[in-house]
Amino acid sequence: MNVMTHRLVAERDISERSADDMASAHHYVCWSRMQAEAGQPLETIIQRKELERRSNGGIFVWGVGNAPARLTRALARTGQPVRAIFSIMKSKPRPSDANAEDLLMWRAYLDADGVERSLPAGSIVTSRAGTASNRKRAHYALICRSDRVLDLDHSGARFDPDAFRNAGEQGRPVGASQVTALLRQVAGQRANGPYAVNMEADLVGAYWVRLTSPVPLACGAKAMLDRAEAMSVAAWLDCAQQLRGRRVADAVSHDCLL
Template sequence: MQAEAGQLLEAIVARKETERRAGGGIFLWGVGNPPAAIASVLARTNAPVRAVFSIMKSRPKMVDVAPARTVVWRRYIDAQGVNRPLPPHALVTSRGHSAGGTKLRHYALMCRSEEPLLVRRGEPFDPAAFRNAGGTGAPVGASQVTALLRRVAADSDDADYEVNLNAWLAESYWVRLIDPAELDLGKLAMLHTLADLEPENWCKAVAEIRGGLPEIQETKARGTLL
């Protein structure tokens, strides 16, 4: 994890803690890559999967620190392939462009935590102790940012990474986001004032930032994993 959509990591964690409280423990964490194929199976069977967040060693990219455009995501495809509006307390943003042009999709981890979200230090996280779940079970690649893993060994005490934040995957686990809306300067400014809101005011602010949801009925998505 690192800076994203014009917000520093500390601000993102504070905002996600407010989201977690407003959602009864549920929060969504935006990620850039699509889910592993097995993720939907795990979600449908409610298999316990721990979500581990570790601070990146490299500095955040300038496109994440100061994106030219920022969007908020308003709908997602659930584990059954159904097109749904994001929960009223969930607020996921991202930069509005990718290498291929305008972003039309993004992804998110749906998480639950009964404990407040705080960046912690000290617990090692060793990528070498894991393999990718599904497929050939390849080792964790240096360029992998978000991955579904299975443990094959104990963490080394001198691991390069730490468990800085953790939760459990919940509901549809790892989903594709759709229906982005660009944020104007006023709504971008609102993002920096949300962390201390009470739950009822948080949900009102989220609705305002989203700009209102379009009238789309829940539909079965075609050709999707999640």
């Protein structure tokens, strides 16, 4: 190993140790604001994710539009608990989200080592496909686990983003345009925080991943997803197998998430 390579490896090791130290010293949450997406109302998405959760032994995959914070990998590697908090957006869904017709389905993801893995057998993640001149090239997801039934909770629990800062060295306040963010708590939350805690889960496995293997979602397939509420777990797994094809055969185990 030459001097330059040795120095780069040492700097990387120091950086990773610093990230590990930071991970163990703070309380983190992943906050995601949700609304209608990929042509489905939020209530329908939640019903579909509940079927995923039941099909996958508690695990569901929640698609998000932005890449993970750099600290995410260190948190996942050390097993630092990160609670995922979902809040309904204050603004109405954009027409391009609520009425989207040109859709993609993502069938796999990259793990922490850059290896492509199939999503769990019962998971379906969709997104808008973009425009003819600007096709969507990247989409991301939170790997979540919950032992509770997923539904929209309106019981009154509140979330106060002012009590948090973005995770990382700069620690900027939460931006108004941030839809999903890894946050570090720096103060106590106000009881009347501006957002409701509408759903909660724990991040597991690689926590926050980049999705791969997108394929167009046909109109008939979209109609199947819209009927998810009426499906049993067995029917949902059959639906996922039909939509994802051979990719499902590789996802019979959850070991790929760890």
